Amino acid sequence: MIIKNKFVNLKQIAESGQAFRWYPINNGYVVVANSDAVVMRQLESGISIESEDQIWLHYLDMNRNYGAITELYCQKDEYLKKAVEYGSGIRILNQDPFEIIMTFIISANNNIKRITNAVLELSKRYGKFLKEIEGIEYYAFPSPDALREVPIEAYRACGVGYRDKYLYSFVQDVINHNIDLEGIRTLNDSELMVELLRLKGVGEKVANCILLFGYGRVERFPIDTWIRKILIEAYGIDENCMKEFAEDYFKPYGGIAQQYLFYYGRMK
DNA sequence: TACCAGGCAACTT
């Protein structure tokens, strides 16, 4: 299918640090999600997706008007305006909560390259084979059931480091119905936050990423080392009132503003 | 070599 929209840029989305399963190929990306691997290509005024499944429209958040959002934040201040202009094709993807939670447990005190590698390794070892594209095999992110018997050391072998025990604990929590990842969709933000904070390896920052990337809560504003640096250097905000400032100042789509800032701050 | 990476849990005061 073809999507005509000025506010979709595959490179920007792929490098925005919210998804770890966008693989560059000649003239496009293979995107692994929704139990499938599809090729996406950038067009002059939109993108093409080699699939007719409407799920990809939801995945790419196509129902939201990013034109209006970029316009809103361009008027906020000069720094944000530059960030928005630099990454105006970023969108907040609607991703699977289980995959997002696993991925962002791995992300703690880690770097994007290593996170990407660990997620790839987990998928190759325990995920379902999907298809081969241009000579490379693609595997889905493993289901909780596929990870049921995986011991702690096996996670370590995938390169997740000391986060191995947190992944093991989370998988067991899902298997044993100590948390219902679909059931909690109906909770409001703060209730959802409380549920996620029960998980080992999930603190405030990781929980905010899960709300934003896994549950579509676009007002959440995760503060990581990059964002902290930006708020200090570009906005002159003090460490101890950073959270309050960001939650108020970047309303009502804090998470989207945060992605513009993250992408701009990390790339330039 | 020391420090950093989309922080967190456990421990100390």
Add this chain to the structure above:
DNA sequence: AAGTTGCATGGT
């Protein structure tokens, strides 16, 4: 309640 420390590991 608030502050401090150790943590796997690959890249600079």
